[in-house]
Amino acid sequence: MKKFITGNHAVAEAVRLCRTQIVAAYPITPQTPIYEKLSDWEAAGELGGIMMRTESEHSAMAACLSASLAGVRAFTATSSQGLALMHEMLHFASGCRAPVVMACVNRTLAAPWAFWSDQTDSLSQRDTGWIQIYCEDNQEVFDSVIQAFRIAEGVLLPCMVVLEANYISHFMEPIEVPEQEQTDRFLPPVKIPERFDVDNPSFVAPVVSQVQFEAFRHLSYEAMSNALDVIEEVDRDFGDHFGRNYGLVEAVGLDGAELALVTTATITSTARVALAGLREKGHRVGLVKIRVFRPFPTRILREILEPVPRVAVLERNLSLGREGIFCSELKAALVNSEKPHHVQGYLAGMGGTNVDPDLIERVVIDALSRERVSDEPIWMMEKK
């Protein structure tokens, strides 16, 4: 069934269809409509699971991971400051191997105080041990939430589905929403370890020795590494069920390309249009969309970029003192390639500014004509 809904609403629809048993959350713009929609349904008796009102995002995640350890399918949503406050519990959820699913609506981190799209909040959680999926549009957000439960429960790691403020969260798009039975066939009832057994009491996550800690980290590392295969398998299976899938990364028009433009999330949609125009004008430029950031799809990126000499990374985030975070990650992924690439980083859309086809064209022209790449990112901001 087609529905014309916002990205936030799409998240809520997916959460309900996944028969999520507990949603513990705390409101924060621009995530709040997810929370509100689920609350409305709970009030109307249409949610199935229960909402838990917590006093902070930190507590929300503590509740979710505890529920997950009890064998329950748990979900939360947050943004920006809320995610930052949750940080400590993100490590806990991952370390406890609790398959919690979260929707993170990218928003600028204060200061200055603002509400616009910026990926730095979720990218700041890079090392918390969460799977991260960056979505391009409302449909992908919806589909990724459903996939996220199967992925998370399949590898016993938490999974974050990332959507951008306003461009997705508050924009309405027509999306395909499957029937409950169809969803159930794809996503079986939750079956994860139940850690709280009153007949066999135990202390979960007690203090461990140095040697034990290292061993648990290694198992988490293996789980995250294996998540790449699981994500691909879940995505393929999703395609079989629903006729749509996304891959770890998506490559468009790379055959014979001189330049690959690498994007994530909503900038990708615009880039598709801009690059189609450029190719018509004879520019040999292809597009690579990175969808899964953690685990980082190193092998596949290296393979698809192998024949492409120039790479431009255009992104809406910044690690101060370095560059765009995807750019750094990509450089690290390519560093052992047989043939070296020229990789140039570009920053645009920071703080939610518009990234239009003209801007993307300028990025591509610059990247194609550039004699030498700069180690510094190139700011594409409007000079006023």
Next chain:
Amino acid sequence: MSLPDWLNPEKIIPISRGSTTVFKTGTWSGNRPEHREKTSPCRAACPAGNNIPDALFAASQGNFDDALSAFLEESPLPGVCGSVCYHPCETYCNRDKWDGSVHIRTLERAAADYGNAIPIPLANSGERYPVAVVGSGPAGLSAAYHLARMGHPVSVIEARDEAGGLLRFAIPLYRLPQGVFQKDLKRILSLGISINTGEKVGTKKLEEIRAKSSAVFIASGAQRSIKAEIPGLDLEGVLPGLDFLQKVRRSVLTELPGKVVVIGGGNVAVDAARSARRLGADKVEVVCLEQRGDMPAHEREWSDALEEGILFHYGWGPKRFLGKRSRASRVEFAGCTSVFDSKGRFSPSYEEDESLMLDADWVILAIGQVPDISPYRASPLAERGFVQTDPITLATTWEGVFSGGDFVTGPRSVVEAIAAGKRAALSIHCYTLGKPFSEAEERTLLGDGPGFSIHSFFHPREGWDPKSVVRFEDIESLCLDQEARRSLGRLSPVERTTGFHEVDIPLDLREAVQQAGRCFFCGTCTGCDRCFLYCPEVSLLPPDENCSFYRADDAFCKGCAVCAAVCPRGVMTMGEVK
């Protein structure tokens, strides 16, 4: 299909179905608490070394038998000390820095009144070393008591017709009721000590005793009243202080009509004045050389005397006694400008122009007492004109003869005499066995001494450091209540002077329990369990059948020192892993 490790629910996260005891947190620190009992300041201050904390803890539990037993560890005369001691213990009581010291002396008396106990034997020395004790005052009785506890045959020789020395014949009954002393005495004699009364000892007799004994302890006291060269001294009605007190105790003097002048500023003078008051004297005046603050008499005795209507004249020395028909009628005094010379020696100087004339039907001359060594003429004891002893061993220059108490030091207190008797007892014990006393003393010295514990020499107390004295700072004050020292019952001045009733009203049983409960029991573990209850690692083990005190579980104790911080009495002490 078996799950890979990274997905195996039993392997991916730590789950403890045992307990945290797998973590040997004891390896985290080299610090360890030690259950180290210490000496309370009261005990360190007590010349007799009384085990006050144990005694008061038993009393606080209503167990006066054990309280008495604890006092009897170090002293044979708890009833006597509980009545007359000048209680240095209370001066040094840590509670004095909180809300007033504990009534230790009065509680010792309560233990003697309400408790029954048999003194704990110290050793079984057999019959090989008979010891003779000359004098049955507090020093003699103390030596005899402890020697008997060590198993030595002891015979006491007493010149008077009854045992007790000044306890029996000098200290007035209003300070020491006869029954209290008799109860102590009976307990002492129950140890099998024989007393031969009415037997005077001199050089010749002592030679005989030495021949039959392994050692002799002479404790004849300081009983010779000093007689100044004052005109009119031989008038009727002029009495030496000690003679007067003895006559009162023997009921030779039962009334004292007329005016009484007591000369002297010490405790004997005040005892005499207050006794005279009770014998119905019309007027009692005390005249002393010293100014008010310099009088040797205890403050309390002086203020009691004032309350009883006794007048004091300070800074006068007797010039002459005047009489009518050979009986004293007046005393003339000269103004005393200083009592001691520039070198601190007793040498009063007078302002002859100033004089005081007092009417007196009775003059009691209590200007001091000295030991009487005249019976020991031509013996090593009398070589220097006074008895010289080694201050540690109390041995005299006469082989096998020891001496102590007032006979050596001149007049001191009852408790110091008791201390000297105890010291002599252990010294003689070591002497008979040919072992150095200094080693025994060193092991049991309380604080810096000179008090020591004879009980713990024979029954060592595990984990007790007798030299370490608990300071007020070592007491954990957060757990303390305020319960101020209250003044105890006493007879009113009118009630007192109608007879020789005891001035201080003994505590009743309920009050005694309550007052004993104010004790901090400094340095003595009472098993309060605070260290055990507060230990965050549950690694402080309480006493059990294998160990009599609290100790750290080495496997788990992190050395955090919480137990030491919460110990209310300074017992738990931080040390290092052994």
